[in-house]
């Protein structure tokens with residue numbers, strides 16, 4: 001079984017996927033972390049994120065490992081856990097440029113398609129491109145303001161600045177962020193996290 005949960009930035013994909021996966025007793029896989037790790041390593045090496053080839057060669061020398069833990073995925077580069085650094089603002093600002101390269105997308109997709117089902121996969125194009133064969137597909141949305149307010153509760157940043165950055169990232173990620181035609185779209189704005197998870201579990205179990 002493969003369940004896909006796609007959606008816009010900060011719509012709740014990771015929190016919801018973790019809850020759904022735990023309820024089903026299967027792992028969840030956060031594809032965005034691979035794009036974020038590629039961005040972090042590119043920034044650390046002072047590479048131009050607008051150029052795919054040098055970044056890809058750099059990544060091929062530094063193999064990454066995605067650990068799909070139920071409480072939250074982790075990304076390792078050898079013994080180094082990159083996870084705590086993947087949600088910093090510099091990575092948020094650079095990740096869309098990295099995710100726009102077809103070569104980088106192929107690099108991420110290859111790693112995801114090697115994973116043995118069952119799992120819940122979350123991201124932008126899990127239901128459309130990476131796992132079109134998935135048995136159940138969902139797409140999460142919420143207004144930029146609500147998403148910014150949720151993020152502001154986690155980070156010591158101004159809500160208006162978070163909202164502006166989310167709107168900008170939505171625009172840059174639009175190409176790969178369309179819902180699959182067979183995905184159920186859920187507006188998480190008026191719902192609690194538990195209600196979103198329950199709605200998806202209902203859909204998965206039929």
Ligand SMILES: Nc1ncnc2c1ncn2[C@@H]1O[C@H](COP(=O)(O)OP(=O)(O)OP(=O)(O)O)[C@@H](O)[C@H]1O
Pocket residue numbers: 007008009010011012013014015016032150151154188189191192193194196
């Ligand atoms: N009804 C809800 N549905 C989903 N998430 C919610 C809800 N209410 C609050 N949240 C909170 O919204 C925040 C953002 O969720 P999360 O980090 O899972 O989003 P994401 O889509 O994975 O983000 P990103 O795109 O940045 O990786 C979390 O703090 C989560 O608990």
Ligand SMILES: Nc1ccn([C@H]2C[C@H](O)[C@@H](COP(=O)(O)O)O2)c(=O)n1
Pocket residue numbers: 009010013031032033035036095096099122123124125126169173176
């Ligand atoms: N399947 C995916 C997953 C992620 N991305 C890009 C778009 C985002 O800006 C970035 C980080 O993802 P997030 O942590 O916000 O889910 O990675 C993508 O293009 N395709």
